[in-house]
Amino acid sequence: MAVLVLAEHDGKQLKPGVTNLLTAAAKLGDVTVLVAGTQASEAAQAAAKVAGVKKVLLTEAPIYEGSAAENLAALVLTIAEQYSHILGPASAYGKNVLPRVAASLDVQQISEISAVESADTFVRPTYAGNAMATVQSSDRIKVITVRATAFDPAGEQAAAPVENLAPGPDLGLTQFKGAELSKSERPELTAARIIVSGGRGMGSAENFKLIEALADKLGAAVGASRAAVDSGFMPNEYQVGQTGKIVAPELYIAIGISGAIQHLAGMKDSKVIVAINKDAEAPIFSVASYWLVDDLFKAVPELTQELSA
């Protein structure tokens, strides 16, 4: 089996999660990684050193500036027929490009897989992770996005060969006008290793400073429950939940969050969940790895303090 992986990178490095994706790919066959961008050679060198990678294809051209879904898909299509599987990350990058590839190949993409059962059978979460579907594809080429948090990162190896691949056509459909990457010192919600979230129990927007102080101490991202967003404590972009962001960090700290179903749907795949709530009956405790029944206005500053010690 020949597997093509579309690698997400920032020019110099592979994005976090790509090595996890390569673990999934290696289960399916010999892995070729495609690294495409305006400048991508350093990232291609990095990809060559990930365990299991047999070959890296490097394509550099100005037409791949920004997300460039149309041109990237067109590039993948120039070589797609050589592969049995085409994989990408289930990130904004991969979700943007791969369905386009799949439709052009007339195949049904399999989104956001969390396990590989066999060459044609995969497990994927649906209903915000409340139902795990095992699906079998009858398509000749399997186009797949991979949920990085479901796979371990691949290790290192001696560098595999890097070959140049000629750019594909320039479709000229979109023009890249620039990107504004978040200036926040804090990591982004969906990529964070640790998330500290506050709920309606925070009582006010002002009180979210307690959450932020704790997050900064942990190098964590800040999240909020739908109830906190509805109460106007935090903007919608911080919302974790079924209609907000779906997250699965290593550590999720829920503070003053009661644990409505739709919030649980957004965070219950986190590896370790800590809940702090003064209500001993809060449903959030049913998913917590560790829970503390206490007044958050006392416990959170104490926790921040304790972590400094």
Add this chain to the structure above:
Amino acid sequence: MSIYNAPLKDMHFALHEIAGLDEVLALPGFEEITAELVDAVLAEAGRFAREVLDPLNRSGDTTGAKLDNGVVTAPAGYREAYAKFIEAGWNGLGADPRYGGQGLPHTVAMAVQEIWNSANMSFCLAPMLTSGVLEALRHHASPEQLEVFVPKLTAGEWSGTMNLTEPQAGSDLSAVRTQAVPQGGHYLLRGTKIFITWGEHDMSENIVHLVLARTPDAPEGVKGISLFIVPKFVPNADGSVGERNDVKCVSIERKMGIHASPTCVLSYGEGKGAIGYLVGEENRGLEYMFTMMNHARLGVGIEGIGLAERAYQHALDYARTRVQGREIGQRSGDRVTIIHHPDVKRMLLSMKAQVEAMRALAYTAGAALDKARRHPDPVEKRRSQALVDLLTPIVKGWCTEQGVEVASTGMQVHGGMGFVEETGAAQYLRDARITTIYEGTTGIQANDLVGRKVAFEKGATAMTLIEEMRALDAPLAALGADFNAARSNFTAAIDSLEAATLWVVDTSPVAPNAVAAVAVPYLKLFGAVAGGWVMARSAIVARAQCEDPQSDREFLTAKMATARFYAEHILPQARAHADTVITGSSSVLALDEAQF
């Protein structure tokens, strides 16, 4: 905290299968209203309630409305929620289309009101009072008054209040003292009104007070009371708000519940006198208030149902998540959520059964009100009027009393956690407690029932209804052995109601005091049996619908089991109430004042 979800399936069932919504929609004036439309309206109302009103219920209870120097501020978020509410057009749901209303049937408006009340009773008192004012003005206001006040009230840009009570005039309005002196084309009012719900607030641009007052040469007692419109801001000729009228809020009550809703003491005419406009003719104010009474009293009954439903959902959510103990008879193994315990199931089912019975009965009364207003056949119109007249004190009195009981059971499901405010169960009980009191206490409803509604017409409507109930015996028998106990309990309950009704009819002319002494037990008896009637019909319909392979069997079989529960656990109370009615009046009257 649980999340409120409007019980759309049960509402649909009660509206269509029990209240007979199809007949209502066939009435003249409802040509544009379809069953699908009603479903869409209820679904959107449910969503608005869930997302906008319910989340403010708790915070509004905690902070309450605030009075500062005559200015009342609604709790945080209420002003914005009210703006969204009127922008979405909900205020004019049942109002006259000629003035911007949507003209939906009362039956549908009641279902929507139930949704608002479940989500946030304090909030929805404001639009409910506005709709009461609209109802009064619709019947009795002059064309000029209609033009000035009704469109703004319909849109909700202005809200309405009812000013009846004074410190010395509570249930007895003949003692009203507020004075209204003619002055040019209007009147100047002076006096103090108490218990004015949403009497002053910052949610709407203007507030239109309907005020009972006496003109200088009015006769004593109830025949000398007139009805006035007193706006907070006197409208200009172009309809915009003008000068501040001489009415102010001097205090707001500290209450057991409905904290978010300010209950105001309003002082009229501390300065030059509050400008008021006479509605209709002088001295007919009380009569005008009575024309909207069925409407208002059914509305309060709906409050009881809304709170009971919300308390049920809250308790159910808790019972599904709270882990405590093992299944009875199991010494080891996993601990279970408390819904596995039979007594918790019993409590939840008693809540569910009562809510569903109350809902079906109230919607039936709503449908009768629509038919009484609009039915083209005069016989059917009269029959419907008699039915709604009979059912109104029952829906008001019984549904609010049961609402309190259901909310109390909801607290019980929570155990000790329910007595603690954090779980939110207590608020529903505290909020429910006013509903048996205002708009006529249960005692007043019961007196209305035994006097004007039963004895006055020698039990005619009641006996007709009893005959209808008896006609269910054959279809109940067809439900099979499972329903044997339910069926015989139902028959016994009808017998009890009939015996008590005959006693009321026979005793009223000779000993009205004795009847009044047991009027409340009679009202509870009637409520319980009427609830049994709609639940029996529900079971019969549900069984028939189960035959359809596409039907929602989970819902329908639950409906049948709930109906059985009602007949087995609640209907047996009928016999006890009837015994009290027939034998219990003399002991009530046995003590004289000094012996208490």
Add this chain to the structure above:
Amino acid sequence: MKVLVTVKRVIDPYVKVRVKSDGSGVETANIKMTMNPFCEIAVEQAVRMKEAGVVTEIVVVSVGAMQSQETLRTAMAMGADRGILVDAGVDIEPLAVAKLLKAIIQKENPQLVITGKQAIDDDSNQTGQMISALMGWPQATFISNITVNGDTADVTREIDGGLEKLTIKLPAVVTSDLRLNEPRYVTLPNIMKAKKKPMEVIKPDALGVDVTPRLKTLKVQEPPSRSAGVKVADVKELVAKLRNEARVI
């Protein structure tokens, strides 16, 4: 210009999803359904563009069971002008949906197609991208802003770690993200008006599209439940557990 918006009927996000005991899927019979939240945002955007005078007509399309007409009515109550239902049943895959929509788009000739970024039932996040691929049009997924300037549009996309700005040629497909707007509550008068707006029902055959599934669902299961957690007495114990037992800090 004409805009085409797609909407999907899904299980209400407040309903707890139950997996069928035979593992064939999730319970959907007699469950409360609603419009997919991202589709609501898509409809809202079209309505705002119409209110701003940029859009002249909004056609809303759903592919699904007959009950999806309710969802189309909701979209029309929000402000869409007319509805088209492709009566294709419930278990239809994104590729087939995209092909059916392509056929509709070729009939309707909209300048802009707005879809939700994903449906909260199957969480595929594919349909918008697939439509644009099949049409050979530009795409802008996960948008949080859009401004139309004649025959192009400036869009802002939500990407991991920030925002990206693109100029796309029209006609194009865009997919809505959460921050694009906050959908309005439909008003009661508009619910009443919506029932008079035109609705067309089309069968997939009439569009000449083969909708045979490519994926076979072998089983659907509940996710593994989390093992029981530990109650800690105080902050000190919590930090100790996180450091020594869970080793996450």
